[in-house]
Amino acid sequence: MSYQEAHQVFIQSHINRRSGERRGRLERGHQHAEMLFLQQVWYPLYGHFDDLHPEYEVLDLRGRPYFGxxxxxxxxxxxxxxxxxxxPHVLDMDRKRYCDELNRETFLQALGYRVVSFAYDDVAYRPELCITLLRMLLSRYQPSPSPASVALIAEKEVVRLHLKLAxxxxPKDVEEHxxxxxxxxxxxxxxxxxxGWLRPVLRGKGIKIVQYELARGVLDYFD
Incomplete structure (x- = not known):
């Protein structure tokens, strides 16, 4: 099934299950940016739309409908x-809207949702960056579809530990972790x-290695 066919089935299935404003919001709100995200980021990464819900309604901290x-x-x-x-999210936003948006995201986090925002420019012009970041994020929660090397998992965990330590x-950090x-x-x-993922940091006269640092860009480790 092509992307266009899969997308049409996906959207129509949600329209068929909705009524009133929920249906109207989907018909009105699923526009260029949302479709671009699906076409250039989500579908190339996963090849399906399972468990994905467009224009998803929740209540904000004032009890009003909000559609993610x-x-x-x-x-x-x-x-x-x-x-x-x-x-709309920077140039045209006043102080009140800015506060409302941050408060809403914090409220949704409190409800158990993890809110992740992608810049339209990245989705449109740098989708490979969005794909890498999305893969990095979801790999923390989902099992690999194919058996993964224990050594590779350990190596990537060392990189994550390095990033967390800043x-x-x-070696002592790895021992304890x-x-x-x-x-x-x-x-x-x-x-x-x-x-070539790490490089040693030399101390003294350059003969003793006591610590290591990243040798490449962070995203290279998670492609």
Whole structure:
């Protein structure tokens, strides 16, 4: 099934299940930016629209209806995807609307939704960046569709740990995070150096390696 066919079936199935303002909002609100996100980001990544709900209605902190661009509800997980243009969300926004938007997102987080916003310009002109970020985010919650190497999982977890620490990583950090022996931690770090993911930080006269830092752009590790 082509993207166009899959998209038509997807939208029509939701229209058929809705009535009143929920149906009207979908018919009016599913426009260029939302369709571009599906065509250039979501469908290339997943090839289907399972568990995705367009123009998803929730109540805001004042009890008024709010429609997120998409909700992604696989099992117990709850995400809301928003595609935000620079004009309406920056240039044309006054202080009150700005406060309302931030308060609404915090309220939705309190309800258990994880709200993730994508810039329209990235969706339109840099969809590969959106795909990488989306893959990084959802990989934390979903099992891999095919068996993954334990070593690769460990290596990527070391990179995530390094990013969380926001400083060069030491063998001791790896030891404590994985509860492994010092030699195992050093071996794991050396494997990342051999792959070109990390580079050693030399101290003293340049003969002692005590910590490591990223050797490439962050997104390279999660493609």
């Amino acid at each position: 661009d998409f909700a992604y509800l696989p099992g117990d997980l709850k995400f809301i995807w928003e595609i935000k243009g620079y004009g 400083r060069p990583i030491r 994985f509860s492994v022996h010092h030699r195992t931690a050093v071996r794991l770090l050396h494997s990342l150096v051999d792959k």
